[in-house]
Amino acid sequence: MTVVFVSELKKASKRLTCAKRYKIQRKIREHNRKLRKEAKKKGVTKRVKKDPGVPNDAPFKEDVLREAEQRRIQVRSFSASRKLSSVYVAPIGHHICVINASEVIIEVLDARDPLGCRCPQLEEAVLKHEGNKKLLMVLNKIDCAPKENVKKWLNYLQREFPTVAFKASTHLQDKTAQDKKRKEPNRTLGLISEAPSFRGSCLLELLQDYARKRQTEGPLRVGVVGFPNVGKSSVINSLKGSRVCNAGVLRGVTKCMQEVxxxxNIKVIDSPGILASPSNPGVALALRSLPSTHKQDDVLDAVRDLLKHCNNQQVMLQYNVPAFKNSLEFLTLLAKKRSLLQKGGVPNTRQAAEIFLCDWTG
Incomplete structure (x- = not known):
């Protein structure tokens, strides 16, 4: 018979003596103090300037505070409804170079989802940068959104930064093709339709106004930044009037900086697209034209969110499919229409969803 004493069953106590606990706390304080000293020597500080707020003697103080609170509520509710995260990779590499080398930064936004195309880190980097740099927003692809929506977005964005509505030209030819046409006027012209840009002259006049008001010599350097497929290169091509930058539906066509x-008195710098952080929800990443690298559920959820903001009749006419009740039924009909079938004749809804998202970004 084995005898087990009660003292052997008790677990070791995790309590510390007061002297040992105080010693650990002192070591932690000394370690943090050492880190702060090293950061101070390197010129790195984490202190955030406190917002002074609205002075008490400012006129219409209550109205200003009430308007600011309403705007915060609108942004918060819109972000929650779209299920998009504001966590992005900080603008590094090419974008830091573009900000440093430019006097005016143009952030190109998609008119169908302007808030989802904004990068708070990049905007903050521009505003806090030394040299009094100007931030300008271009609401591109306005032909893909209802006119009333575009007007409301313009009024909303113009409260923060100067914003210009824009529609980039399509099917522009390169410089050599245009020169060849001028030399051969007898040949048949107009084989490629060149749809004119909308408000391109307005944007160019605004940049020329900036160039005239500055006091430095040399051309005004303008950096163009934004997410993939928002139309950065197309905006530059429209301003130039010819295809000087590569542009396409596929993500990542622009791989390096290019001056045009x-x-x-104006020089524009094209840059690669901003990459979203992997910590974002899968739906947000799929909407940023990355459908093939995510799980099937993320792609299907992205299509479902997009269809909520679309007119079903327009979708039926665009894809020539009958009426549908939900996103899964639509993808099934689209897969059958495009003959996207798996083994046993099962419709490949994943492939149909990728096609739909590619059409959205393109």
Missing amino acids: HIAK
Whole structure:
């Protein structure tokens, strides 16, 4: 018979003596103090300037505070409804170079989802950068959104930064093709339709106004930034009037910075697209034209969210499918229409969803 004493069953106590606990706390304080000293030597500080707020003697103080609170509520409710995260990769590499080398930064936004295309980190980097840099927003692809929506977005965005509505030109030819046409006027012209841009002259006049008001010599350097497929290169091509930058439906066509002389006193810098952080929800990443790298549920959820904001009749006419009740039924009909079938004749809804998202970004 084995005898087990009660003292052997008790677990070791995790309590510390007061002297040992105080010693650990002192070591932690000394370690943090050492880190702060090293950061101070390197010029790195985490202190955030406190917002002074609205002075008490400012006129209409209550109205200003009430309007600011309403705007915060609108942004919060819109972000919650779209299920998009504001966590992005900080603008590094090319974008830091573009900000440093530019006097005016143009952030290109998609008119169908302007808030989802904004990068708070990049905007903050521009505003806090030394040299009094200007931030300008271009609401591109306005032909893909209802006119009333575009007007409301313009009024909303113009409260923060100067914003211009824009529609980039399509099917522009390169410089050599245009020169060849001028030399051969007898040949048949107009084989490629060149749809004119909308408000391109307005944007160019705004940049020329910036160039005239500045006091430095040389051309005004303008950096163009934004997410993939928002139309950065197309905006530059429209301002130039010819295809000087590569543009396409596929993500990542622009792989390096490129300088383009738009006018005698204006030079534009094209840059690669901003990459979203992997910590974002799968739906947000799929909407940023990355459908093939995510799980099937993320792609299907992205299509479902997009269909909520679309007119079903327009979708039926665009894809020539009958009426549908939900996103899964629509993808099934689209897969059958495009003959996207798996083994046993099962419709491949994943492939149909990728096609739909590619059409959205393109």
